[in-house]
Amino acid sequence: MSAEERLRTTYREAMREAIRDALRRDPRVFVMGEDVGRYGGCYAVTRGLLEEFGPERIRDTPLSESAFVGAGIGAALGGMRPIVEIMTVNFSLLALDQIVNNAATLLHMSGGQLNVPLVIRMTTGAGRQLAAQHSHSLEGWYAHVPGLRIVAPATLEDARGMLWTALEDPDPVLVFEHGTLYGMEGELAADAGPVDIDRAAIRRPGRDLSLVTYGGTLGKSLDAAALLASEGIEAEVLDLRTLRPLDSATLLESVTRTHRAVVVDEGWRSGSLSAEISARIMEGAFYELDAPVARVCSAEVPMPYARHLEEAALPQVARIAEAARAVVGVRG
Amino acid sequence: MTAGSAAPRPPPDAAHAAALLREMLRIRRFEEKCAELYSAARIRGFLHLYIGEEAVAVGVMQALGPEDAVVATYREHGHALARGVPAGPILAEMYGKLEGCSRGRGGSMHLFSAKQRFYGGNAIVGGGLPVAVGLALADAMQRQPRVTACFFGEGAVAEGEFHESMNLAALWSLPVLFCCENNLYAMGTALALSESESDLCLKAASYGMPAWPVDGMDVLAVEEAARRAALAVRSGGGPVFLELRTYRFRAHSMFDPQLYREKAEVEAWKQRDPIPALEAALREQGLLGDAELARLEAEIGEEIAGAVAFAEAGTLEPVSELERFVYSERRGA
Numbered sequence: 001m002s003a004e005e006r007l008r009t010t011y012r013e014a015m016r017e018a019i020r021d022a023l024r025r026d027p028r029v030f031v032m033g034e035d036v037g038r039y040g041g042c043y044a045v046t047r048g049l050l051e052e053f054g055p056e057r058i059r060d061t062p063l064s065e066s067a068f069v070g071a072g073i074g075a076a077l078g079g080m081r082p083i084v085e086i087m088t089v090n091f092s093l094l095a096l097d098q099i100v101n102n103a104a105t106l107l108h109m110s111g112g113q114l115n116v117p118l119v120i121r122m123t124t125g126a127g128r129q130l131a132a133q134h135s136h137s138l139e140g141w142y143a144h145v146p147g148l149r150i151v152a153p154a155t156l157e158d159a160r161g162m163l164w165t166a167l168e169d170p171d172p173v174l175v176f177e178h179g180t181l182y183g184m185e186g187e188l189a190a191d192a193g194p195v196d197i198d199r200a201a202i203r204r205p206g207r208d209l210s211l212v213t214y215g216g217t218l219g220k221s222l223d224a225a226a227l228l229a230s231e232g233i234e235a236e237v238l239d240l241r242t243l244r245p246l247d248s249a250t251l252l253e254s255v256t257r258t259h260r261a262v263v264v265d266e267g268w269r270s271g272s273l274s275a276e277i278s279a280r281i282m283e284g285a286f287y288e289l290d291a292p293v294a295r296v297c298s299a300e301v302p303m304p305y306a307r308h309l310e311e312a313a314l315p316q317v318a319r320i321a322e323a324a325r326a327v328v329g330v331r332g
Numbered sequence: 333m334t335a336g337s338a339a340p341r342p343p344p345d346a347a348h349a350a351a352l353l354r355e356m357l358r359i360r361r362f363e364e365k366c367a368e369l370y371s372a373a374r375i376r377g378f379l380h381l382y383i384g385e386e387a388v389a390v391g392v393m394q395a396l397g398p399e400d401a402v403v404a405t406y407r408e409h410g411h412a413l414a415r416g417v418p419a420g421p422i423l424a425e426m427y428g429k430l431e432g433c434s435r436g437r438g439g440s441m442h443l444f445s446a447k448q449r450f451y452g453g454n455a456i457v458g459g460g461l462p463v464a465v466g467l468a469l470a471d472a473m474q475r476q477p478r479v480t481a482c483f484f485g486e487g488a489v490a491e492g493e494f495h496e497s498m499n500l501a502a503l504w505s506l507p508v509l510f511c512c513e514n515n516l517y518a519m520g521t522a523l524a525l526s527e528s529e530s531d532l533c534l535k536a537a538s539y540g541m542p543a544w545p546v547d548g549m550d551v552l553a554v555e556e557a558a559r560r561a562a563l564a565v566r567s568g569g570g571p572v573f574l575e576l577r578t579y580r581f582r583a584h585s586m587f588d589p590q591l592y593r594e595k596a597e598v599e600a601w602k603q604r605d606p607i608p609a610l611e612a613a614l615r616e617q618g619l620l621g622d623a624e625l626a627r628l629e630a631e632i633g634e635e636i637a638g639a640v641a642f643a644e645a646g647t648l649e650p651v652s653e654l655e656r657f658v659y660s661e662r663r664g665a
Contacts, residue, residue, distance in 0.1 A: 030473065056473065062503065067462045067496030074466020074480075077451065078401070080473060082466075097493070101456050102463060110444035111435025112657040114451070146658045170660035 005190040012182040014159035014192075015045050015121075019083060022167055023053050026081055029167060030057040032068055033085030042087045043123060043182050069095035069120065073102050073172075076118040081167050086122040089138045089176065103172040104147030115170045119163065124152075125178040125216040125266055126314055132302035135310075137266040139176040139215070140273035143243040149173040150243040151197050152215035154181065156188045158241060161195030173197070176243075178216030178266075197242055200250040206236035208328050209260035212251060212277055214240040217264045217315050224320035235324055243273060251277065252284045259290040260327045264315050269297035291327040296320050346619040349610065352394070352551050353620070354628055356386040356607050359410040361632050362419055365640065366409065366426065366440075370586055374643075375426040377439045378455075382410035384581035387606035388513050389414040391554025392481055392576075395509075395562035398448070401471075401480040403464040406441035406455035411483060417445045419635055420642030429646030436649055437657065457518070458491030460484060461510075465497050468506040468571075479565045481509045486575075487518025489535060490526050498573070502539040505570035509561055510536065512573065513548065515580045520592035536573035548578030549604040579604075 009017075022029045031046060037060040040047035050058040061068040065086060072084040086092045092099065099120070106114045126135035143150045149171060153159045159181075166173035203218065204225050211221040218239050225235040238254050240246065255261050261281055265274040278293040299313040363381045370379050382389070389410040396402070396415075404411040412422055417433055425432030426440050434444045434453070442453040451467065454460035464482035471478040488494050489512070501508045512532055516523055523530050536543035542564065546557040554576060561572040579601035583590050590598075614620035 062496070062499060064496035064500060066493050067465060067500045070459075070462020070493070070497070071466035071469055071500060074451075074463040074468070075470040075473070076466070077463070078467045078470025078474075080470045097456055097459055098462055101459055102454070106452075107660065108657045109434060109438045109442040109453070110446070110657075111432070111437050112661075113434070113444055113446040115660045149659070169663060 006187040007190050008185065009156060009188050010182065011156060011159045011184040012043065012045055014156045014188060015163070015177065016047070016049070018160050018163035019046065020049065020052070022083070022164055023049070023057060025164075026167070028079065028081040029083060030059065030080065031083045031085065032059040032061055032072060034061055034063055034087055036060060036085050041085070043179070045182070046085070065091055065094035066098055070098040070102065072118050072120065073098060073106070073116050076116045077106075077114060082118055083163070083167070084118065084120045086120060088134050088179075089122050089124040090133050090136055092122055092138070099142070099148070099172075099174075100145055104145045107171065108147060116172050117167070117170050118172045119166045119175060120172065121175040121177060123179045124176045125180065126298070126303045126310060127180040127216065129305055129307055129310060131305040135303035137298065139174075139243055140265070140267040142174050143273055143276075145244075147171065148244060149197065150176065151241060152176045152178070152243055154178070154215050154218040154239055154241070156184070156186050157192055158195060160188060160192045162197055164194040165197045169197070176215060180216055184219075198247065200241055200247040201239045202236060202250075202254065203239045204235070204237040206234035206258065208234045208258060209262060209324055210236045210238050210254040210258045211262050211264055211320065211324065212238045212240065212254075213264040214243060215266070217266055220315060220317050221264050221320055223317045224324065227317065227321050228324055233324060233328055246276070246280065248280050248284060251280065255281050255285045256288045259288055261289075262294045262296060262320065262323045262327055264296045264320055266298050266315060268300050269295055270300060272297065291329070294323045294327050296323050346614075349552070349614055349619060350624070352390055352555070353607070353610050353614065354632070355390040355414055356551060356610070357628060358419070358632050358635065359386045359389070359413050360607060361636055362413060362639070363409055365636050366423070367582070367586075369426070369640070375440065377441070378406070378585045379426070379440050380407040380585050381580075381582040382407050384601065384605065385513060385515060385548065385578045386410055387551035387554050388511070388548045388576045388578050389483070391551045392483075392509075392511055392558040394555040395558035396479060396481055399476070399478050401449040401451060401464075401467045401478065402483070403451045403460040403467070403480065404453060404483045405457070405460065405485060406453070407485070408443055408453055408483070409440070412443045412445065412450060415445075415448050415450050417443065417448055417450055419639035423639040423643040424646040427643040427646055428648070429643060430649040431642065431646040458484065458488040458493035461488065461493050461497035464508055465501045465506060468501065468508045469504065472504070472506055477566050479507050479509050479562050481511055483511045483513060485518065486512055486514040486516070486523055486532060487521070487526070488512075489532055490518070498536060498539040498541070498571075501571040502541045505568070507565045507568075508571040509558070509565050510571060510573040512575050513578055514575050515578050517580070517584070517592065519584045520588070522592070532575045533573065536575075541571045541573055543573035543575065545575040545577055548576035549606045549609065551606050551610055581605075
């Protein structure tokens with residue numbers, strides 16, 4: 001195949017291809033989680049892998065989040081490279097003890113003796129009318145915890161490329177996949193492979209303000225930037241990609257160029273990742289700012305079911321554009 | 333499998349029985365010193381003593397080889413010593429010194445030693461069980477005939493992680509030796525006050541694994557049960573659950589006035605102290621005399637004095653290293 005050859009694919013297929021590739025490349029890799037095998041994965045990411053790799057490496061687990069996440073930690077300590085799938089971030093709360101008290105702490109508590117090379121994938125976010133126990137964006141909570149790496153692939157390249165890099169990392173990496181992205185279609189280089197999991201990326205350059213976002217709100221931010229461009233406002237769109245450790249350098253460089261920032265995050269605003277980003281801009285680029293940092297977050301309610309209420313609760317293109325106009329001093 | 337089916341116990345091999353006595357005494361004397369050092373404020377944080385329960389760790393460790401793994405709790409000084417982690421680095425850990433077995437980052441509750449496959453030192457009740465299941469899963473997937481011994485108190489039986497882990501280990505037939513140290517109290521709450529069904533073996537058996545109670549005050553009984561269980565586990569028979577019936581002679585930690593149990597109960601259990609019991613048995617059979625015992629005590633005293641000197645002479649990690657070991661210093665597998 002030529003390096004330029006591009007294939008039509010989806011985020012779901014790119015993620016599956018990344019898992020398949022990892023299973024082929026490294027015999028230590030295996031997949032474990034609820035309905036990852038016979039059912040084919042709650043979001044069909046792992047469909048077909050059981051047939052290809054067998055039940056030893058594609059392991060259906062009982063509904064025991066704490067046990068199978070902890071088993072992932074133990075297996076990682078024991079020389080394997082597990083990919084643990086949790087159906088949704090809300091369910092990961094049942095494994096919080098293992099993630100926060102073990103995965104994140106073992107290296108430190110053991111004085112550097114025991115690293116945990118574990119990858120945990122989970123779905124996050126709203127937009128599918130799944131109500132308050134399947135729709136939250138809690139990745140910001142995990143991004144609070146030293147010892148964890150948190151990544152949020154928002155493009156086909158990252159869906160295809162982040163997993164292998166995460167598996168090569170000696171420490172636990174949590175991969176947050178926004179539920180609305182699985183069906184996202186596009187073109188991907190036929191030879192797409194591993195990508196870094198350290199740096200933020202400028203997805204659209206612009207001079208007037210920085211839209212700082214990640215995951216499920218990247219697309220909305222790009223749409224808002226296109227809308228703003230038609231009004232003569234050039235918004236730069238920064239995809240954080242990695243939520244911990246945050247790539248402050250790229251963030252501050254962007255804001256230093258544009259002098260204005262709007263943080264777009266599907267998490268709630270109180271005590272949040274968006275608050276952290278805003279604080280970092282204030283700490284690192286205060287004198288570069290021409291306007292206070294603005295935020296577009298989810299309404300502070302448990303996510304409602306009704307479509308119109310859910311839409312109203314979530315960051316939307318119109319709200320992002322409105323916030324952008326306000327920071328550049330243009331009234332909508 | 334039941335305790336009743338065990339073969340009659342052969343008389344203890346003199347050298348081996350003496351080794352068991354030595355191990356229990358090491359733990360006892362080491363912890364007595366820890367209590368003293370705690371009162372002298374050389375050790376801080378929480379300190380949970382194992383005194384009274386030594387037969388459990390010492391007996392079970394006899395069934396393990398260096399290739400096996402151990403997961404323990406926050407009351408794990410005895411397990412670490414019995415597993416072969418040297419006393420000096422254990423004590424230095426409690427001193428918060430760089431020479432500690434966890435570089436002073438864990439303290440009494442978080443002793444680790446990769447060399448001995450000693451995986452802590454887990455201070456969340458029940459939190460070690462899923463990890464033990466995972467270590468066993470790794471061994472099973474790599475076709476290694478190893479055992480992971482997982483120690484936990486009977487208080488852990490109330491945690492969801494216990495049930496999830498028992499089920500998963502049995503479902504996947506994983507080589508875990510579940511060692512439930514039933515000392516009757518979860519901190520201050522008696523078993524009968526926290527469990528609707530207080531027969532722990534019945535609970536374990538409901539997951540489809542062999543489970544039997546063992547007199548945890550008799551080191552020979554513990555060793556025998558552990559050997560039998562480990563053999564079954566190692567040969568691919570799936571997990572086994574041992575309920576090791578024991579008793580903590582001291583307070584839960586150094587801050588416990590022990591309002592929840594009668595002094596008479598403590599005294600009654602002390603009559604079953606595993607160390608004098610084994611001493612007496614050995615004396616009775618002419619396998620141990622005053623001279624041997626005095627020599628044993630002297631050797632252990634010397635070891636502990638050496639550990640104290642090691643800890644005292646230890647250094648403090650420079651504060652500039654505070655943020656090390658949050659992420660690995662070398663990336664790329």
